Amino acid sequence: xxxxxxxxxxxxxxxxxxxxxxxxxxxxxxxxxxxxxxxxxxxxxxxxxxxxxxxxxxxxxxxxxxxxxxxxxxxxxxxxxxxxxxxxxxxxxxxxxxxxxxxxxxxxxxxxxxxxxxxxxxxxxxxxxxxxxxxxxxxxxxxxxxxxxxxxxxxxxxxxxxxxxxxxxxxxxxxxxxxxxxxxxxxxxxxxxxxxxxxxxxxxxxxxxxxxxxxxxxxxxxxxxxxxxxxxxxxxxxxxxxxxxxxxxxxxxxxxxxxxxxxxxxxxxxxxxxxxxxxxxxxxxxxxxxxxxxxxxxxxxxxxxxxxxxxxxxxxxxxxxxxxxxxxxxxxxxxxxxxxxxxxxxxxxxxxxxxxxxxxxxxxxxxxxxxxxxxxxxxxxxxxxxxxxxxxxxxxxxxxxxxxxxxxxxxxxxxxxxxxxxxxxxxxxxxxxxxxxxxxxxxxxxxxxxxxxxxxxxxxxxxxxxxxxxxxxxxxxxxxxxxxxxxxxxxxxx
Amino acid sequence: xxxxxxxxxxxxxxxxxxxxxxxxxxxxxxxxxxxxxxxxxxxxxxxxxxxxxxxxxxxxxxxxxxxxxxxxxxxxxxxxxxxxxxxxxxxxxxxxxxxxxxxxxxxxxxxxxxxxxxxxxxxxxxxxxxxxxxxxxxxxxxxxxxxxxxxxxxxxxxxxxxxxxxxxxxxxxxxxxxxxxxxxxxxxxxxxxxxxxxxxxxxxxxxxxxxxxxxxxxxxxxxxxxxxxxxxxxxxxxxxxxxxxxxxxxxxxxxxxxxxxxxxxxxxxxxxxxxxxxxxxxxxxxxxxxxxxxxxxxxxxxxxxxxxxxxxxxxxxxxxxxxxx
Ligand SMILES: Nc1ncnc2c1ncn2[C@@H]1O[C@H](COP(=O)(O)OP(=O)(O)O)[C@@H](O)[C@H]1O
Ligand SMILES: [Mg+2]
Numbered sequence: 001x002x003x004x005x006x007x008x009x010x011x012x013x014x015x016x017x018x019x020x021x022x023x024x025x026x027x028x029x030x031x032x033x034x035x036x037x038x039x040x041x042x043x044x045x046x047x048x049x050x051x052x053x054x055x056x057x058x059x060x061x062x063x064x065x066x067x068x069x070x071x072x073x074x075x076x077x078x079x080x081x082x083x084x085x086x087x088x089x090x091x092x093x094x095x096x097x098x099x100x101x102x103x104x105x106x107x108x109x110x111x112x113x114x115x116x117x118x119x120x121x122x123x124x125x126x127x128x129x130x131x132x133x134x135x136x137x138x139x140x141x142x143x144x145x146x147x148x149x150x151x152x153x154x155x156x157x158x159x160x161x162x163x164x165x166x167x168x169x170x171x172x173x174x175x176x177x178x179x180x181x182x183x184x185x186x187x188x189x190x191x192x193x194x195x196x197x198x199x200x201x202x203x204x205x206x207x208x209x210x211x212x213x214x215x216x217x218x219x220x221x222x223x224x225x226x227x228x229x230x231x232x233x234x235x236x237x238x239x240x241x242x243x244x245x246x247x248x249x250x251x252x253x254x255x256x257x258x259x260x261x262x263x264x265x266x267x268x269x270x271x272x273x274x275x276x277x278x279x280x281x282x283x284x285x286x287x288x289x290x291x292x293x294x295x296x297x298x299x300x301x302x303x304x305x306x307x308x309x310x311x312x313x314x315x316x317x318x319x320x321x322x323x324x325x326x327x328x329x330x331x332x333x334x335x336x337x338x339x340x341x342x343x344x345x346x347x348x349x350x351x352x353x354x355x356x357x358x359x360x361x362x363x364x365x366x367x368x369x370x371x372x373x374x375x376x377x378x379x380x381x382x383x384x385x386x387x388x389x390x391x392x393x394x395x396x397x398x399x400x401x402x403x404x405x406x407x408x409x410x411x412x413x414x415x416x417x418x419x420x421x422x423x424x425x426x427x428x429x430x431x432x433x434x435x436x437x438x439x440x441x442x443x444x445x446x447x448x449x450x451x452x453x454x455x456x457x458x459x460x461x462x463x464x465x466x467x468x469x470x471x472x473x474x475x476x477x478x479x480x481x482x483x484x485x486x487x488x489x490x491x492x493x494x
Numbered sequence: 495x496x497x498x499x500x501x502x503x504x505x506x507x508x509x510x511x512x513x514x515x516x517x518x519x520x521x522x523x524x525x526x527x528x529x530x531x532x533x534x535x536x537x538x539x540x541x542x543x544x545x546x547x548x549x550x551x552x553x554x555x556x557x558x559x560x561x562x563x564x565x566x567x568x569x570x571x572x573x574x575x576x577x578x579x580x581x582x583x584x585x586x587x588x589x590x591x592x593x594x595x596x597x598x599x600x601x602x603x604x605x606x607x608x609x610x611x612x613x614x615x616x617x618x619x620x621x622x623x624x625x626x627x628x629x630x631x632x633x634x635x636x637x638x639x640x641x642x643x644x645x646x647x648x649x650x651x652x653x654x655x656x657x658x659x660x661x662x663x664x665x666x667x668x669x670x671x672x673x674x675x676x677x678x679x680x681x682x683x684x685x686x687x688x689x690x691x692x693x694x695x696x697x698x699x700x701x702x703x704x705x706x707x708x709x710x711x712x713x714x715x716x717x718x719x720x721x722x723x724x725x726x727x728x729x730x731x732x733x734x735x736x737x738x739x740x741x742x743x744x745x746x747x748x749x750x751x752x753x754x755x756x757x758x759x760x761x762x763x764x765x766x767x768x769x770x771x772x773x774x775x776x777x778x779x780x781x782x783x784x785x786x787x788x789x790x791x792x793x794x795x796x797x798x799x800x801x802x803x804x805x806x807x808x809x810x811x812x813x814x815x816x817x818x819x
Contacts, residue, residue, distance in 0.1 A: 108687065
């Protein structure tokens with residue numbers, strides 16, 4: 001079988017930065033090829049070279065359908081059937097869904113715009129992957145997940161032979177990921193090659209036929225999916241082994257820090273009861289819409305329950321606002337750390353201390369700058385964050401470090417109960433590991449943690465027990481020590 | 495389709511239209527002369543220059559650029575065209591042809607510099623405003639052109655009719671050019687694939703490049719179009735003024751920019767409509783006209799125009815913030 005596309009000796013420098021070094025890659029019709037590597041390992045750069053958006057350094061060879069090129073350009077690669085769903089989606093926020101999907105029909109020489117054709121193309125592309133969005137809505141009004149669907153539809157609308165998806169699942173829920181994986185299978189059945197870039201190795205293992213691993217701009221190797229495991233992939237990606245043993249269980253006799261009894265809010269969740277003990281990490285998982293986030297927000301005082309009680313360390317919590325909740329020792333780190341958790345333009349120190357400014361205030365309500373820096377610096381050390389200057393804006397930090405700043409911000413309130421909503425979404429493996437380490441350390445210091453996550457693997461390996469919700473009800477409790485990951489998956493998707 | 499209606503009532507244009515209607519009703523009630531044919535024709539005629547420029551500038555703003563140099567381009571275009579027309583019998587067609595070529599060349603010069611040097615279009619066009627204007631003043635020494643050819647002085651005067659007071663009216667040159675300019679721009683932006691590419695680049699230039707859009711070609715087209723419209727506007731203005739003065743047009747840039755922004759075009763690109771720009775131009779024209787009719791001292795004129803722009807822009811910004819909150 002001849003390859004649809006073959007790359008040989010591809011290198012790429014950006015100024016002094018070497019993004020790729022001597023990479024080979026061969027893609028065959030109808031295969032599902034996963035490309036994995038940590039952040040910065042060169043995946044996106046490789047994709048841009050295939051798309052013709054960037055030229056490789058001289059010396060590389062690209063053979064596309066038997067014809068040799070020293071570089072590609074966007075028009076040539078599109079004409080040859082290469083479609084890319086970029087990591088940033090590359091959509092036009094000011095145009096409608098239909099126009100975004102059918103943007104290809106605006107290309108070329110001047111001529112009248114054919115609006116009927118555009119709606120037609122868009123409707124067909126959506127039908128192919130079974131999504132249903134309003135054609136006239138502006139893309140700027142869509143959620144991130146829906147934008148992702150638009151980007152996928154755009155690739156579907158063209159007559160593609162190779163579809164490349166650069167981290168398409170980073171902001172999708174499990175449910176949406178499943179439909180995406182079905183799309184990939186559908187493409188395969190039509191002999192279209194898919195290149196799938198992802199951080200989530202469980203997904204990769206689910207669909208890949210071959211996996212290419214990049215590390216530091218170099219290719220580690222291409223492997224048949226059948227001869228490799230996700231543990232092995234991780235080692236290949238990072239160059240060292242990670243310890244994935246489930247954490248030690250918390251003491252059975254420890255004090256109960258959070259007691260929830262018969263908590264109900266019609267339409268959100270129903271009759272929820274559970275305890276969290278001091279030093280315990282409890283996982284909370286379930287499909288999208290199962291009520292996890294709503295429940296968490298209620299405990300944090302932002303979604304008042306209509307019935308039931310919450311007690312923190314034995315004291316009833318009438319969670320009428322998040323201020324009350326914070327005062328009684330509940331902390332909450334939101335799912336979308338960028339939108340809700342941080343003021344990105346503000347200095348790191350100000351962000352960490354945002355929740356405790358009152359306690360730092362001196363005699364006249366003013367805050368001593370030196371004390372502020374000392375307090376923030378203390379947290380940076382405890383959270384193991386790499387920061388060159390506390391006064392830099394948080395927006396300059398990497399995703400994993402931003403996440404740690406959010407954690408620091410809440411830890412500064414010295415909580416008894418810490419609620420983490422999907423803390424590792426969009427974070428690479430190394431940074432994930434750092435976050436788990438933080439969570440384990442906090443638990444060791446006596447905080448009771450409620451870890452909400454979509455990923456069965458995450459809650460299975462990093463909690464003492466897992467609560468599973470379905471349609472607003474607690475349906476099961478799984479103990480990782482006496483169960484298997486597969487068992488947990490089955491409970492979630494039952 | 496209730497969804498379409500809902501989208502429309504939420505749009506910037508809808509609110510602007512409401513303001514224009516309310517302001518017009520107020521002026522009709524408060525003055526005798528606002529809603530007279532004569533006043534409306536005068537309004538149309540005197541708005542022609544700013545309106546045609548607004549049509550050109552809208553395209554630049556939608557593309558994600560900005561042009562400040564168009565008044566200088568207009569000055570150069572009308573001076574070159576009418577200097578030639580003074581000595582050679584080039585006729586109407588010749589006047590337009592020379593003016594438009596001059597305008598387009600100036601626009602292409604802007605586009606080339608912005609593209610090659612990759613600096614912001616504000617800086618480039620502020621510089622070229624001074625370059626074009628400086629050269630014009632140096633070469634002409636600021637001299638007027640007054641002896642224009644007779645066909646040019648007469649202009650056009652179609653469908654003449656007389657009202658009950660014996661005043662004659664007609665579709666004049668200025669009104670015609672204004673309508674044509676907006677219509678052309680509407681066709682370009684909404685009815686051609688090139689117009690949609692202009693919106694796309696304004697919305698996300700990097701994405702457009704990745705898809706293989708010819709961004710440099712589009713940039714030339716957009717700034718060339720601005721130069722073209724500046725030339726048309728300059729001919730309209732010269733015909734109305736019956737003379738060419740190199741210095742009169744400079745200083746009108748911000749008024750035109752304000753009208754287009756008032757019409758909903760964003761300075762960050764990708765947004766704006768021809769209808770909105772028409773309303774923006776109308777609102778400013780009616781406001782200025784109304785202030786005169788109400789007998790408000792002309793010193794207040796700019797003050798009120800400034801206030802209205804600030805109000806409108808703040809209202810839009812606030813309502814958008816609420817939408818995304
Ligand atoms: N346009 C660019 N200019 C400079 N450096 C870049 C550019 N694009 C990527 N890089 C660098 O190249 C390396 C690889 O980046 P990328 O391909 O985006 O990695 P990945 O997609 O695997 O996270 C990184 O060190 C990144 O900083
Ligand atoms: Mg990437």
